[in-house]
Amino acid sequence: LSAFARTYSASSCYRSSSASHVFLQGSKNSRILRVSRVGRTPPGQTLVVRTSGNLGGDFGTRDTFPEEHNSTIPSSSQSRLAEKFCKPLPTGTHALSEAEAEALLAEVVGWRISRAHDAGLKLQYDWNLKNFKAGLELFSRIAAVAEAEKHHPDLHLENYKKVRAEIWTHTVGGLSENDFILAAKINQIDTRDLVSKKKS
Numbered sequence: 513l514s515a516f517a518r519t520y521s522a523s524s525c526y527r528s529s530s531a532s533h534v535f536l537q538g539s540k541n542s543r544i545l546r547v548s549r550v551g552r553t554p555p556g557q558t559l560v561v562r563t564s565g566n567l568g569g570d571f572g573t574r575d576t577f578p579e580e581h582n583s584t585i586p587s588s589s590q591s592r593l594a595e596k597f598c599k600p601l602p603t604g605t606h607a608l609s610e611a612e613a614e615a616l617l618a619e620v621v622g623w624r625i626s627r628a629h630d631a632g633l634k635l636q637y638d639w640n641l642k643n644f645k646a647g648l649e650l651f652s653r654i655a656a657v658a659e660a661e662k663h664h665p666d667l668h669l670e671n672y673k674k675v676r677a678e679i680w681t682h683t684v685g686g687l688s689e690n691d692f693i694l695a696a697k698i699n700q701i702d703t704r705d706l707v708s709k710k711k712s
């Protein structure tokens with residue numbers, strides 16, 4: 513791999529209609545890359561993309577790219593969780609331990625675990641949106657996923673365009689696999705038309 517090989521924990525990588533573009537949706541924003549060649553790239557393999565410029569901060573790189581670099585397609589584990597379904601938990605199910613939660617966290621790009629001192633663990637994700645209406649639109653897209661899964665996040669819309677989702681399993685008072693499944697499905701929501709382009 514070239515010295516500039518980068519491994520992106522992109523939440524999803526898919527081709528737009530024109531075969532010349534691949535869309536890498538990163539943890540916070542998304543960028544369109546001009547692809548020098550498009551081939552079938554199964555998850556876990558390396559997709560060679562040619563960028564027309566700097567990818568910017570959300571992929572964790574700030575230096576300008578040389579002509580070509582390599583991105584690794586996210587491992588299939590991310591889609592593994594997104595393909596599962598939330599299920600009612602048997603009574604007495606325990607919340608995941610911190611170690612179990614950390615292990616699953618690797619499969620939900622951009623989410624973090626919050627450890628409120630007196631409460632159980634929660635998953636959190638923040639979006640910076642274009643405007644207030646985009647925030648409400650994101651709420652309704654998340655609501656569709658939550659209703660389908662019968663598993664619901666707390667949603668906050670503050671400073672008119674910042675949305676935070678918090679997920680935990682009320683019945684166990686902490687995290688369960690259901691929370692990570694919901695987070696993985698939320699990661700599949702296309703937010704390109706809602707997120708703010710500038711970093712803030």
Ligand SMILES: C[C@H](O)[C@H](O)[C@H]1CNC2=NC(N)=NC(=O)C2=N1
Nearest residue numbers: 662663664665680681682683684
């Ligand atoms: C009956 C209904 O499905 C249950 O009350 C669901 C609703 N949504 C839920 N959402 C979350 N986050 N935790 C739960 O325990 C939960 N329980």
